Amino acid sequence: xxxxxxxxxPLVIERDFNAPVxxxxxxxxxxxxxxxxxFDLKEFQPRVGFEFQFVVEHEGTVYDHRCKVTxxxxxxxxxYSWRYHGQEGDSLVTIELFPENGGTRLKLTHEGLETxxxxxxxxxxxxxxxxxxxxxxxxxxYVENPGHKLVVQRGFSAPVDQVWKAxxxxxxIHQWLGAGDGMTVESVRMDLRVGGKFRIQxxxxxxxxYTAAGTYLEVKxxxxxxxxxxxxxxxxxxxxxxxxxxxxxxxxxFQPHGEQTQVxxxxxxxxxxxxxxxxxxxxTKWLEKVAKSIGA
Numbered sequence: 001x002x003x004x005x006x007x008x009x010p011l012v013i014e015r016d017f018n019a020p021v022x023x024x025x026x027x028x029x030x031x032x033x034x035x036x037x038x039f040d041l042k043e044f045q046p047r048v049g050f051e052f053q054f055v056v057e058h059e060g061t062v063y064d065h066r067c068k069v070t071x072x073x074x075x076x077x078x079x080y081s082w083r084y085h086g087q088e089g090d091s092l093v094t095i096e097l098f099p100e101n102g103g104t105r106l107k108l109t110h111e112g113l114e115t116x117x118x119x120x121x122x123x124x125x126x127x128x129x130x131x132x133x134x135x136x137x138x139x140x141x142y143v144e145n146p147g148h149k150l151v152v153q154r155g156f157s158a159p160v161d162q163v164w165k166a167x168x169x170x171x172x173i174h175q176w177l178g179a180g181d182g183m184t185v186e187s188v189r190m191d192l193r194v195g196g197k198f199r200i201q202x203x204x205x206x207x208x209x210y211t212a213a214g215t216y217l218e219v220k221x222x223x224x225x226x227x228x229x230x231x232x233x234x235x236x237x238x239x240x241x242x243x244x245x246x247x248x249x250x251x252x253x254f255q256p257h258g259e260q261t262q263v264x265x266x267x268x269x270x271x272x273x274x275x276x277x278x279x280x281x282x283x284t285k286w287l288e289k290v291a292k293s294i295g296a
Contacts, residue, residue, distance in 0.1 A: 010111035017104045019143040021097050022245040024104045025075045026271035033272040037142035046072045089116035149268030150280045154287040160256045164222045176293035211235030225252040
């Protein structure tokens with residue numbers, strides 16, 4: 001094998017993303033998310049020793065990538081070997097994440113390029129171009145993509161103040177949220193002011209807890225409500241617990257139309273399409289429950 005001396009220096013690419021570290025980490029490690037911006041992987045697990053592969057065809061040539069996870073530091077670092085089946089050479093890809101001004105700075109280092117065959121397909125310029133596209137465009141677009149949001153709307157045959165109370169007062173939420181679907185409402189806490197927090201705790205018949213919590217960012221009574229949204233890791237306690245770290249944002253707008261009200265709920269900053277779709281189903285059910293509770 002010939003050594004490409006011009007490739008000895010590791011390739012390094014750094015980019016800033018307008019997305020939190022937790023969201024970028026999910027994009028890097030969740031196989032459903034990876035298929036959206038990376039390659040069509042059959043499987044992937046952020047676990048040392050996990051082996052994965054993917055095939056890319058370019059200009060009539062098939063590149064069979066074989067990789068193995070070598071290091072995992074959740075929300076900080078991911079590394080895996082990178083080689084091509086049937087070809088000499090083995091390299092290492094390391095991705096590091098750094099929180100910065102509410103966003104994320106990503107550093108990708110690809111070393112060992114000099115071990116690949118001295119062929120046009122493996123010249124340094126190709127790797128620079130490839131990673132620049134993957135990290136600088138595909139991943140960036142994915143984590144910042146406004147398409148990873150959902151908008152759910154529902155009309156109510158009731159005035160704004162009635163719908164607002166049903167949505168923001170704990171007693172009303174206890175009443176409609178616990179109706180049907182086998183879930184019980186254990187507690188509802190709401191400090192309805194900018195900077196205040198909310199916590200909604202539910203429990204399944206099997207004893208599993210689903211506890212949502214967040215902080216109010218904007219409160220305009222009868223008009224608009226904006227808050228963060230995340231799930232507690234445990235959720236079974238009586239006080240605010242540790243969050244999963246996948247924070248998203250919810251905006252609820254109350255639009256009056258005479259004695260009727262249109263509610264427009266926007267939930268954004270999802271890390272994956274799967275998560276977005278699951279929340280869409282949940283919010284649709286919640287709005288239907290509110291409608292039934294006020295006879296609208």
